[in-house]
Amino acid sequence: MSSRKATARQRLRHALITSWRGVPDGPLIDMPVRNAADLATQIVAQFGINDRLRLEDVAAAWREVVGDYLAQNSCPDTINRNVIIVRVLQPAIHHALMMEKAKILKRLIAKLGAKAVKDIRFRHG
Numbered sequence: 001m002s003s004r005k006a007t008a009r010q011r012l013r014h015a016l017i018t019s020w021r022g023v024p025d026g027p028l029i030d031m032p033v034r035n036a037a038d039l040a041t042q043i044v045a046q047f048g049i050n051d052r053l054r055l056e057d058v059a060a061a062w063r064e065v066v067g068d069y070l071a072q073n074s075c076p077d078t079i080n081r082n083v084i085i086v087r088v089l090q091p092a093i094h095h096a097l098m099m100e101k102a103k104i105l106k107r108l109i110a111k112l113g114a115k116a117v118k119d120i121r122f123r124h125g
Contacts, residue, residue: 055079057112062086065107070097074122082118084108087125094122 006014018024055076063071073093078085088094097104101120108117 054116058084058108058117061108061111065104065111066097066100077123082116084117084120086120086122088122089124091124094124097122 055078058076058079062074062076066074070093073089074097075087076084077087086097088097101122105117105120108120
């Protein structure tokens with residue numbers, strides 16, 4: 001990370017604020033130059049957006065993995081510790097998904113990777 005010097009405008013502003021306050025202010029600190037990619041990864045980590053991005057990947061793959069009818073009646077809701085929580089509308093759909101859980105999990109792992117998905121849990125709601 002390199003640093004850059006204050007611009008002439010920033011130095012003038014600093015001098016004006018110092019004279020207006022009537023007390024000496026600290027030195028004008030050189031500001032570090034930051035790469036936008038570094039800031040983006042910090043923001044993603046700080047606000048937990050990474051889980052949301054993974055959930056969007058799962059949601060995009062869900063319809064393809066389970067088919068149209070089951071996808072209309074169920075939706076991946078959250079991911080916690082690589083366990084996908086799927087909201088299901090009806091008990092019959094819950095039963096159908098439970099019967100096919102091993103196949104669905106296998107397909108999701110093939111599509112998203114073994115590190116992304118460990119298990120699936122179905123919840124009514």
